[in-house]
Amino acid sequence: MSSYGKAFTLWRESAKRKEGDAWSAYTHHSFVESLRDGSLPREAYVHYLIQDYVFLVHFSRAWALAVVKSETLSEMKLASTTVNSLVNLEMQHHVDICAKYGISEQELFSATEEPENLSYTRYVLDAGLSGDLVDLLAALAPCIFGYGEIGKRLADNLSPDNPYAEWIKTYASDEYQQVCNEAGQLIDEALERRIGSDFQASPRWERLTDRFVMAAKLEAGFWSMSLRT
Amino acid sequence: MSSYGKAFTLWRESAKRKEGDAWSAYTHHSFVESLRDGSLPREAYVHYLIQDYVFLVHFSRAWALAVVKSETLSEMKLASTTVNSLVNLEMQHHVDICAKYGISEQELFSATEEPENLSYTRYVLDAGLSGDLVDLLAALAPCIFGYGEIGKRLADNLSPDNPYAEWIKTYASDEYQQVCNEAGQLIDEALERRIGSDFQASPRWERLTDRFVMAAKLEAGFWSMSLRT
Amino acid sequence: MSSYGKAFTLWRESAKRKEGDAWSAYTHHSFVESLRDGSLPREAYVHYLIQDYVFLVHFSRAWALAVVKSETLSEMKLASTTVNSLVNLEMQHHVDICAKYGISEQELFSATEEPENLSYTRYVLDAGLSGDLVDLLAALAPCIFGYGEIGKRLADNLSPDNPYAEWIKTYASDEYQQVCNEAGQLIDEALERRIGSDFQASPRWERLTDRFVMAAKLEAGFWSMSLRT
Amino acid sequence: MSSYGKAFTLWRESAKRKEGDAWSAYTHHSFVESLRDGSLPREAYVHYLIQDYVFLVHFSRAWALAVVKSETLSEMKLASTTVNSLVNLEMQHHVDICAKYGISEQELFSATEEPENLSYTRYVLDAGLSGDLVDLLAALAPCIFGYGEIGKRLADNLSPDNPYAEWIKTYASDEYQQVCNEAGQLIDEALERRIGSDFQASPRWERLTDRFVMAAKLEAGFWSMSLRT
Numbered sequence: 001m002s003s004y005g006k007a008f009t010l011w012r013e014s015a016k017r018k019e020g021d022a023w024s025a026y027t028h029h030s031f032v033e034s035l036r037d038g039s040l041p042r043e044a045y046v047h048y049l050i051q052d053y054v055f056l057v058h059f060s061r062a063w064a065l066a067v068v069k070s071e072t073l074s075e076m077k078l079a080s081t082t083v084n085s086l087v088n089l090e091m092q093h094h095v096d097i098c099a100k101y102g103i104s105e106q107e108l109f110s111a112t113e114e115p116e117n118l119s120y121t122r123y124v125l126d127a128g129l130s131g132d133l134v135d136l137l138a139a140l141a142p143c144i145f146g147y148g149e150i151g152k153r154l155a156d157n158l159s160p161d162n163p164y165a166e167w168i169k170t171y172a173s174d175e176y177q178q179v180c181n182e183a184g185q186l187i188d189e190a191l192e193r194r195i196g197s198d199f200q201a202s203p204r205w206e207r208l209t210d211r212f213v214m215a216a217k218l219e220a221g222f223w224s225m226s227l228r229t
Numbered sequence: 230m231s232s233y234g235k236a237f238t239l240w241r242e243s244a245k246r247k248e249g250d251a252w253s254a255y256t257h258h259s260f261v262e263s264l265r266d267g268s269l270p271r272e273a274y275v276h277y278l279i280q281d282y283v284f285l286v287h288f289s290r291a292w293a294l295a296v297v298k299s300e301t302l303s304e305m306k307l308a309s310t311t312v313n314s315l316v317n318l319e320m321q322h323h324v325d326i327c328a329k330y331g332i333s334e335q336e337l338f339s340a341t342e343e344p345e346n347l348s349y350t351r352y353v354l355d356a357g358l359s360g361d362l363v364d365l366l367a368a369l370a371p372c373i374f375g376y377g378e379i380g381k382r383l384a385d386n387l388s389p390d391n392p393y394a395e396w397i398k399t400y401a402s403d404e405y406q407q408v409c410n411e412a413g414q415l416i417d418e419a420l421e422r423r424i425g426s427d428f429q430a431s432p433r434w435e436r437l438t439d440r441f442v443m444a445a446k447l448e449a450g451f452w453s454m455s456l457r458t
Numbered sequence: 459m460s461s462y463g464k465a466f467t468l469w470r471e472s473a474k475r476k477e478g479d480a481w482s483a484y485t486h487h488s489f490v491e492s493l494r495d496g497s498l499p500r501e502a503y504v505h506y507l508i509q510d511y512v513f514l515v516h517f518s519r520a521w522a523l524a525v526v527k528s529e530t531l532s533e534m535k536l537a538s539t540t541v542n543s544l545v546n547l548e549m550q551h552h553v554d555i556c557a558k559y560g561i562s563e564q565e566l567f568s569a570t571e572e573p574e575n576l577s578y579t580r581y582v583l584d585a586g587l588s589g590d591l592v593d594l595l596a597a598l599a600p601c602i603f604g605y606g607e608i609g610k611r612l613a614d615n616l617s618p619d620n621p622y623a624e625w626i627k628t629y630a631s632d633e634y635q636q637v638c639n640e641a642g643q644l645i646d647e648a649l650e651r652r653i654g655s656d657f658q659a660s661p662r663w664e665r666l667t668d669r670f671v672m673a674a675k676l677e678a679g680f681w682s683m684s685l686r687t
Numbered sequence: 688m689s690s691y692g693k694a695f696t697l698w699r700e701s702a703k704r705k706e707g708d709a710w711s712a713y714t715h716h717s718f719v720e721s722l723r724d725g726s727l728p729r730e731a732y733v734h735y736l737i738q739d740y741v742f743l744v745h746f747s748r749a750w751a752l753a754v755v756k757s758e759t760l761s762e763m764k765l766a767s768t769t770v771n772s773l774v775n776l777e778m779q780h781h782v783d784i785c786a787k788y789g790i791s792e793q794e795l796f797s798a799t800e801e802p803e804n805l806s807y808t809r810y811v812l813d814a815g816l817s818g819d820l821v822d823l824l825a826a827l828a829p830c831i832f833g834y835g836e837i838g839k840r841l842a843d844n845l846s847p848d849n850p851y852a853e854w855i856k857t858y859a860s861d862e863y864q865q866v867c868n869e870a871g872q873l874i875d876e877a878l879e880r881r882i883g884s885d886f887q888a889s890p891r892w893e894r895l896t897d898r899f900v901m902a903a904k905l906e907a908g909f910w911s912m913s914l915r916t
Contacts, residue, residue, distance in 0.1 A: 060754065060763065061588070067751030067770060068812075069359050071436075073796070076747065076774050083754060084771035087763050109760070113672075115679055119577035125755075126580045129587055130298050130519070132361040194433055195424065204423055207300075214571075221573055289525065289534065290817070296522030296541060297583075302567070305518065305545050312525060313542035316534050338531070342901075344908055348806035351813045354526075358816055359748070443800075450802055527817050529894075588756050590819040652891055653882065662881055665758075 003177075004145050005184025007191055010200055011141060011212040018213050026216045027146050027153075031223035036154045038162040041229070045164065046101050048226035051117045053094050053108040055222070058121035060086040062140060065125060069133040071193070078186050082179075097166070116225035120218035127211055134194055137187050138208040142216040147171045148180035232406075233374050234413025236420055239429055240370060240441040247442050255445045256375050256382075260452035265383045267391040270458070274393065275330050277455035280346045282323050282337040284451070287350035289315040291369060294354060298362040300422070307415050311408075326395070345454035349447035356440055363423055366416050367437045371445040376400045377409035461635075462603050463642025465649055468658055469599065469670040476671050484674045485604050485611075489681035494612045496620040499687070503622065504559050506684035509575045511552050511566040513680070516579035517601065518544040523586040524594055529651070533591065536644050540637075555624070574683035578676035585669055592652055595645045596666045600674040605629045606638035690864075691832050692871025694878055697887055698828060698899040705900050713903045714833050714840075718910035723841045725849040728916070732851065733788050735913035738804045740781050740795040742909070745808035747773040749827060752812060756820040758880070765873050769866075784853070803912035807905040814898055821881055824874050825895045829903040834858045835867035 002009045015023035031048070034040035063086060066079040095105050120143075128136035151171025158168055170176060191199040199205060231238045244252035260277070263269035292315060295308040324334050349372075357365035380400025387397055399405060420428040428434060460467045473481035489506070492498035521544060524537040553563050578601075586594035609629025616626055628634060649657040657663060689696045702710035718735070721727035750773060753766040782792050807830075815823035838858025845855055857863060878886040886892060 057760075057763070060767070061757070064751045064754035064767070064770070067774070068748045068755065070748070071359075073744075073778070076744070080747070080751070080770050080774040083751070083767050087754070087767040091760070115577050115676060116573070118581055118672075119573050122580035122584045123576055125587060126583045129358075129583060130300075130361075132359075132364070135361070192432070196432055203421070203425055214576075218573060286531075286534070289538070290528070293522045293525030293538070293541070296545070297519045297526065299519070302515075302549070305515070309518070309522070309541050309545040312522070312538050316525070316538040320531070344806050344905060345802070347810055347901075348802050351809035352805055354816060355809045355812045358812060443805075447802060529817075587816075588758075588819075590817075590822070593819070650890070654890055661879070661883055 002145075003184070004148065004180050005188045007138075007187045007199070008141060008145050008184050011138070011209055012145075014209045015142075015213045015216050019217065022213050022216045022220070023146075026142065026220040026223070027150055029220050029223040031227055032150055032154070035164045035167065036162075038159065038164060040164065042101075042163075043229045044227050046103060047229050049094070049098050049101060050103060050108060050111045051114055051222070051226060053091070053098065054111055054113045055117055055121060056086060056091050056094060058118070058125070059140075059143065060091070062121060062124045062128065062136065065128040066133060066136055066140075069128060069136060071133070075133065075186065075190060078182060082183075114225050116218070116221040120215065120222055123215065123218055132194060134187070134190050134204075134208060135211060137190060138211040139215045141183075141187065141212055142219050144183050145180055146216065146219060148177055151176060231374075232413070233377065233409050234417045236367075236416045236428070237370060237374050237413050240367070240438055241374075243438045244371075244442045244445050248446065251442050251445045251449070252375075255371065255449040255452070256379055258449050258452040260456050261379055261383070264393045264396065265391075267388065267393060269393065271330075271392075272458045273456050275332060276458050278323070278327050278330060279332060279337060279340045280343055280451070280455060282320070282327065283340055283342045284346055284350060285315060285320050285323060287347070287354070288369075288372065289320070291350060291353045291357065291365065294357040295362060295365055295369075298357060298365060300362070304362065304415065304419060307411060311412075343454050345447070345450040349444065349451055352444065352447055361423060363416070363419050363433075363437060364440060366419060367440040368444045370412075370416065370441055371448050373412050374409055375445065375448060377406060380405060460603075461642070462606065462638050463646045465596075465645045465657070466599060466603050466642050469596070469667055470603075472667045473600075473671045473674050477675065480671050480674045480678070484600065484678040484681070485608050487678055487681040489685055490608055490612070493622045493625065494620075496617065496622060498622065500559075500621075501687045502685050504561060505687050507552070507556050507559060508561060508566060508569045509572055509680070509684060511549070511556065512569055512571045513575055513579060514544060514549050514552060516576070516583070517598075518549070520579060520582045520586065520594065520598060523583060524591060524598075527586060527591040527594060529591070533644065533648060536640060540641075572683050574676070574679040578673065578680060581673065581676060590652060592645070592648050592662075592666060593669060595648060596669040597673045599641075599645065599670055600677050602641050603638055604674065604677060606635060609634060689832075690871070691835065691867050692875045694825075694874045694886070695828060695832050695871050698825070698896055699832070701896045702829075702900045702903050706904065709900050709903045709907070710833075713829065713907040713910070714837055716907055716910040718914055719837055719841070722851045722854065723849075725846065725851060727851065729788075729850075730916045731914050733790060734916050736781070736785050736788060737790060737795060737798045738801055738909070738913060740778070740785065741798055741800045742804055742808060743773060743778050743781060745805070745812070746827075746830065747778070749808060749811045749815065749823065752815040753820060753823055753827075756815060756823060758820070762820065762873065762877060765869060769870075801912050803905070803908040807902065807909060810902065810905060819881060821874070821877050821891075821895060822898060824877060825898040826902045828870075828874065828899055829906050831870050832867055833903065833906060835864060838863060 002012070012023055015021075019025070031040065031044070060083055063079055063083045067076055067083060070076040070079055095108065098108060124136065124139040127139035148171060151168060151173070154168040155172030158165060162168065195202045195204060231241070241252055248254070260269065260273070289312055292308055292312045296305055296312060299305040299308055324337065327337060353365065353368040356368035377400060380397060380402070383397040384401030387394060391397065424431045424433060460470070470481055473479075477483070489498065489502070518541055521537055521541045525534055525541060528534040528537055553566065556566060582594065582597040585597035606629060609626060609631070612626040613630030616623060620626070653660045653662060689699070699710055702708075706712070718727065718731070747770055750766055750770045754763055754770060757763040757766055782795065785795055811823065811826040814826040835858060838855060838860070841855040842859030845852060849855070882889045882891060
């Protein structure tokens, strides 16, 4: 079992079996591979950074919806801490990185969201509106854990000259890996609370898996959009 | 088992065991008993009618939220039909009844909601926002089925002189009883789909029951409020 | 001013000036033009029909959210009637059309939503979650009125041999045009109620226009997706 | 104008003119006056503390909904910071105070919400679901600012022997007054952004004021409930 928890391990396996391996299509996307070998055009990276800033705004909104849908103090605490980190630290961190690439905060703010960007975050938000906390978390999961998995893999044999080393180290860091471990535990506990310890045997499980797979597919679409410059 | 379904039968039994019989406190409330023997002061009935009109507005919004949260065509159809009946028929029916009591549509519209009125409908709406369709339905259930049960009981030995005969016959009618039967089936199927056929054994069940009991308590509060003239 | 109302007239003009005429990119998309001259490949039409069924499910949910967000009886009535028509008539109508093309109801139900399909409906639903009724309606508007405008235009000089004549006549029909007129009135009144009669001078107006333009762009994406077979 | 901002100043004035001075009925409620002179029975205070813990859970959910409904970075930041403070600091602070009164964290968690408690928070949450950010904030406002006003007033001539001195000092503190000032600024800016600088002249204003007045009334109900031991 992955240190990211039982539900993720099962969802990941399913996503590898579905739609011609939807998990690898996301985590080994050519955008990711070109981050790995440093060949990603700077223009595509800048496109990605701008869109990712707008993504963070709506990703934060989705985590705030997780607070609205929490039933226990531990659910509320983890979701609240995540919202606060995203809005008050991560978004600022993003502004700082973008400044290095000559993108002003104003440019980030006035950026028009690309359809492949909004499709993922709005899908997540509607998962929360239509279902309960675990529907929302199943849709959030590919983003959280995919970045963790990508970060770890790309940090292996990372060339010191890789222009994207900072990005890679961020998601490979102990800090981000800890975020993934805690999110994995939150998801497992939320499933146990709402369905039972044998949650993968419930009639909901297949639909939750479908949400995870769709979300992974939408994440792959985000990479493809980023390459389009 | 009641013709209103398995979940209702179980919830009703629990509500009878909790908070000194929360189910009877609602369905045998002194407001209800005075409808039964016709002793309810006209002033209290008028107060009830006005507040019940405002209640219908928010009850319709809650059924509309059930459409938003539906996962199957049969869930969507029943919820949509209910919204349409409530907004386009029931609310007009209410305007007609109120006209007989000298209450104008304008008076209904400009009525200020009483706290005990809004507490129930907003509790239902938030059950939907925070949880999934069955959380919403568990909170809606006491209203649907309680009125059905009250209607049937009060229609037995109904005096032809009872000034509230029309109200009683509405909820005792085959048409309303059919609404209850269909809602009961919807709830049972929604639970089976989301939890499994043995839904009463799931960890969620106690919390769903608590929602039902709280909603029954809030319904009793609505009757008490109506008596306060 | 269009018979679809003042807000639509203004939004449409803005959409024609933005992103290289986003309105024509949607309403004169090559998918639409090939419906007009009958050259659309049957395979693309079948693809469209299947995705449009899934679209209707979420479009109905968005109109149900409009009921949840209504403040007046006339808002509630129109939104409720629309939900009911969509779920209990339009979706069945769709099943009937699809049957002619050899697509079973089961196939419609088990269809996987394409990203360009879900991006529009989830954008609309989130407009409702994040804003008020007019934010939701601004995002719904391009679908309602665009189909009306396309229907009217394509019905002119319609060849009796056009294999898509039934589709064209549906949206050119007095019945559908009446739906557009009523929706236009609903939107104008909802704007006046929430902002004032000079609503186009308010600070919100530009953001509402942006929503309309984005939604038109997402509708164009739906046509492009339909052509991808 | 109060340092809590223009909107609050206007809403407060209206609430003083409505329903026999709804503002004073809340801020000078006998519960408050008995905190001021120290005569509040310990039993009522303990009842209040337990219910207020449950209140904080749902109040935090309402602020999280404000994040979901934010349109600007400054709106998101203030709302996120507030959620985080409430969940990760204020709720723990409450557990600490309650411990001094012999109430265990377990007791706080298993407490059954009183109807007058849930009516306020669910009214706020539904204001957010049905409207936009300013509808939500208008309903939140009486809680934020009322406590600030009560704290300041009760801190004047506070007897060192007052058993409720700690509670009073918390809300009279510079820290809490700063929270009120910032929330007031957030509300004024959110209104200007959505309606315009002359927001009190808009057709929405009366309805926003009605929300504020209703929320103030529900807060008064919370005090009355707390006295019922």
